[in-house]
């Protein structure tokens with residue numbers, strides 16, 4: 610084999626790659642590191658997949674009309690405002706590419722979703738991070754960080770990894786401050802877990818702001834992470850641009866059939882979400898009772914601020930068979946598991962809970 614490596618443009622050789630959550634293994638049997646749904650997909654999904662599998666000799670519908678139609682009805686949004694994608698991740702990349710030229714800036718809170726800096730850097734743009742305030746996005750500071758070179762802002766709500774949301778009123782005020790040349794992405798990957806009535810009414814905001822795109826995914830609440838399907842609600846002109854950029858047939862026929870079936874099973878999903886929110890609130894309350902500083906979570910994970918004891922806890926959880934995610938300066942994100950697994954998290958975190966404020970911790 611020739612020893613010369615293949616020709617790749619220099620700027621791509623040093624790009625950091627996406628790091629997936631540590632998988633469950635023999636040593637660690639429960640994966641709480643990727644904010645997945647611990648339950649299998651809803652029962653209707655299995656039947657829809659079996660039916661769709663009989664036709665995979667055919668290409669998928671290029672326009673994914675069945676899913677677009679189902680989403681349009683569910684969200685009361687005109688179909689021309691909807692764009693479906695093989696997960697939210699490619700959408701983030703495409704939105705950076707469509708709005709931001711190499712050398713221009715994208716603003717994001719930090720810590721926030723690790724996928725943003727990767728997408729920004731892959732497109733030769735610059736990431737401008739704005740520290741969180743009390744574990745939540747600081748929208749006024751993010752507005753102040755916009756410069757003449759800014760083209761895009763990522764607003765993650767609930768914010769991965771802290772679980773906090775922005776409110777509708779604060780986001781609306783922020784959108785009023787953002788100049789027209791700057792696009793805003795509201796990433797609502799965890800929207801189905803939200804029960805705070807003050808959370809953004811995203812569809813309403815999209816109708817009012819041509820410069821806003823809402824991104825969602827079937828990977829979390831719907832439990833379809835392995836199939837890859839997500840969508841954007843946005844201005845029709847942005848749908849048109851995204852359509853021109855997308856690789857053809859990206860959303861497979863199986864993914865589309867599963868997403869449509871999962872959307873139709875709305876009562877079963879609502880039931881699951883109610884139970885998940887109950888478990889989340891139990892986890893937050895239990896961790897706080899054990900002395901940990903935990904921000905209020907509206908998602909399917911909880912966040913423990915950085916510090917040596919947090920790192921120790923991650924190691925103890927691992928020794929008990931649970932993989933979690935150390936992030937940033939080693940804050941710890943723990944995804945929701947089944948009730949028994951959540952009991953094990955609480956038990957482990959209570960063994961050596963901090964008594965005073967966590968040193969170096971994020972104020973919450």
Ligand SMILES: Cc1ncc(COP(=O)(O)O)c(C=O)c1O
Nearest residue numbers: 696697698722769798826828839
């Ligand atoms: C905030 C946020 N946005 C987007 C994604 C990507 O989701 P998908 O599986 O649809 O690519 C994730 C996944 O963890 C996420 O946490």
